[in-house]
Amino acid sequence: MTCVYFLWRHLPSENIIPRLYIYVPVGIHLLTSISQSIYFLYRNGFLLPRASRRAVVETTMGHNENGSPMIIRVKLSRPLVIKAGQYVKLWMPTASLSAWMQTHPFMVTSWSPGKQQTLELLVQARRGLTGVLHRRATDEGHASFTTFVIGPHGSSEPVDQYESVFAVASGFGIAGVIPYLKQALHGYNTCTSRVRRIHFVWELNDKGMLFRCFGVKLTSGQTFPWLLNRGSTTYS
Amino acid sequence: MDQLSILAIAAGGVFIGLFFFRLLGLFLSEARGFTGFVSKHVIYPYVLKRRRMIGPWTWGGVGLFIIYVAVNVFSTLFKLPSIAEAGRRTGTLAVINMAFLIHVPYLDIQADLLATQLRTCHRTHWAIGWMVGLLTAVHIALCLAQRPNLTLADKGDLFPFIVCSSPSISEAFTDDLRLLFLCSSFCFSLFLCFVDFHMIYFYPLTGPLP
Numbered sequence: 001m002t003c004v005y006f007l008w009r010h011l012p013s014e015n016i017i018p019r020l021y022i023y024v025p026v027g028i029h030l031l032t033s034i035s036q037s038i039y040f041l042y043r044n045g046f047l048l049p050r051a052s053r054r055a056v057v058e059t060t061m062g063h064n065e066n067g068s069p070m071i072i073r074v075k076l077s078r079p080l081v082i083k084a085g086q087y088v089k090l091w092m093p094t095a096s097l098s099a100w101m102q103t104h105p106f107m108v109t110s111w112s113p114g115k116q117q118t119l120e121l122l123v124q125a126r127r128g129l130t131g132v133l134h135r136r137a138t139d140e141g142h143a144s145f146t147t148f149v150i151g152p153h154g155s156s157e158p159v160d161q162y163e164s165v166f167a168v169a170s171g172f173g174i175a176g177v178i179p180y181l182k183q184a185l186h187g188y189n190t191c192t193s194r195v196r197r198i199h200f201v202w203e204l205n206d207k208g209m210l211f212r213c214f215g216v217k218l219t220s221g222q223t224f225p226w227l228l229n230r231g232s233t234t235y236s
Numbered sequence: 237m238d239q240l241s242i243l244a245i246a247a248g249g250v251f252i253g254l255f256f257f258r259l260l261g262l263f264l265s266e267a268r269g270f271t272g273f274v275s276k277h278v279i280y281p282y283v284l285k286r287r288r289m290i291g292p293w294t295w296g297g298v299g300l301f302i303i304y305v306a307v308n309v310f311s312t313l314f315k316l317p318s319i320a321e322a323g324r325r326t327g328t329l330a331v332i333n334m335a336f337l338i339h340v341p342y343l344d345i346q347a348d349l350l351a352t353q354l355r356t357c358h359r360t361h362w363a364i365g366w367m368v369g370l371l372t373a374v375h376i377a378l379c380l381a382q383r384p385n386l387t388l389a390d391k392g393d394l395f396p397f398i399v400c401s402s403p404s405i406s407e408a409f410t411d412d413l414r415l416l417f418l419c420s421s422f423c424f425s426l427f428l429c430f431v432d433f434h435m436i437y438f439y440p441l442t443g444p445l446p
Contacts, residue, residue: 004338007331021331025339033341089344105344153344155351 044148045077052077055090055147057137059125069172070134072106072121074147079115082108083156084179088119091148096132103150104129111179113186119149122175159184160193170203177202301363308333308367312374323378330371336364 004026011018045051055074074090082088087107093100110120125134137143159165159180169177181200187193277295284293312325340346343361347354 007334011331018328018331021328021335025335028339029341032339032345036341036345151344153348154354155347 040148040150043078043080043150048077053146053148054144055092056142056144057133058142059134059137068125068134070123070125070130070137072123072133074119074121074149076117076119076149079117080119080149080152081115082111082119082152082179084111084159084183085156085176086152086154086179088121088149088151089153090121091150092129092133092145093148094146095129095136099129099132102129105153107175107179108152109175109178111182111186122172122178124172160187160195163194164197164199165195166199166201168201168203171205174202297359304363304367308371319378320382323375323382326371326375326378330368330375333364333368333371337361337368 004022008019008022011022013019041047044053052075055072058071058073059068072090074088087105089103089105091100091103106121106123108119109122110116110118123130123133125131133143133145157180160183165180165184167177167180177200181198184193184195184198188195274296278299279294279296281295282292283295283298284291286292308329311329312322316322316325340349343357344354347357350357
């Protein structure tokens with residue numbers, strides 16, 4: 001604001017054109033900010049008397065390890081349509097001392113053809129907020145925080161228009177692929193998409209990651225149901 | 237430029253945009269082979285692979301960045317009557333470019349509005365930030381060349397100094413450009429000190445200068 005104000009003062013006032021280059025983007029900025037604020041208040045149920053704004057963090061690891069997976073389940077105050085591949089930003093003001101001025105983007109791994117009441121996020125614990133969440137969830141296996149949702153953001157690829165789908169993920173990149181797989185399998189099961197074949201490659205440096213993420217132990221050549229729907233994955 | 241000219245340009249832009257999208261729709265089915273060729277040779281091959289500080293840069297990205305720089309350079313130098321005009325043009329261009337940096341609160345909204353990837357918005361933001369920094373640096377240099385006896389007591393000189401040293405402008409940019417702005421502000425301060433000190437050379441010849 002300081003910069004824009006003094007830039008406005010610096011521009012010549014005799015002609016409106018130079019200052020118009022400030023008025024237009026500032027106007028768009030204000031319009032976007034106001035609309036986003038209203039949407040944020042509506043989305044998080046500020047007008048609802050008993051709105052739920054809680055997120056439960058669950059971890060399967062017994063100690064704080066950099067890169068450990070966590071599952072965050074966000075109970076929404078209003079149901080929300082999330083397309084595959086979209087992400088939300090979480091504002092958890094009570095998670096730590098400085099968390100009130102941070103928002104963090106997380107990929108939504110849950111998918112539903114309709115509105116979702118609870119979002120599921122697969123998160124890699126790193127430094128900062130995710131490290132704090134993991135540390136606090138490690139003690140009892142889970143922890144609950146006041147959470148506000150911003151979004152959803154991001155675009156979704158129309159995978160249901162293709163017969164063959166080839167998905168590649170590495171490590172925690174699986175978080176971006178899971179909703180597409182769920183969508184494709186749902187479309188296959190309900191005959192609402194053209195998907196017939198899904199080729200899925202997941203590069204894992206750590207064999208135990210699948211267990212830590214989904215509670216599944218890997219043995220070579222094993223075929224197991226995948227994602228609780230029709231379809232299977234063979235580990236080699 | 238009066239209001240009617242602005243209206244005419246805006247209306248013309250809308251019509252040209254609609255016409256362009258109409259043409260795009262007509263040729264879309266024919267252009268699939270061409271887009272495949274472009275993707276294979278322009279969009280996917282890397283000029284510079286991912287490094288710690290920069291990259292990855294593709295041929296398409298580098299080409300668009302060169303075109304963007306060329307348009308700004310052309311707008312500055314086309315039929316340039318004087319150095320003062322160049323200073324004015326670079327300042328105006330910096331403000332025009334900066335409009336694309338401040339028009340949304342955060343880039344996720346811009347990516348949603350333009351239906352592009354967030355990574356594309358980040359790179360565009362990075363490129364525009366660098367361009368604003370360079371144009372501002374040139375603007376400052378040319379203004380100093382025209383009128384070296386600047387002083388912070390004058391509001392006309394104080395305001396641009398605050399703009400350049402304002403942390404909010406550096407907040408909108410990448411870490412590299414933030415550093416550039418801090419350096420430019422520091423250099424500007426040093427230059428002002430130098431100009432004041434420089435007057436001492438003329439002191440034996442002319443006496444104290446006003």
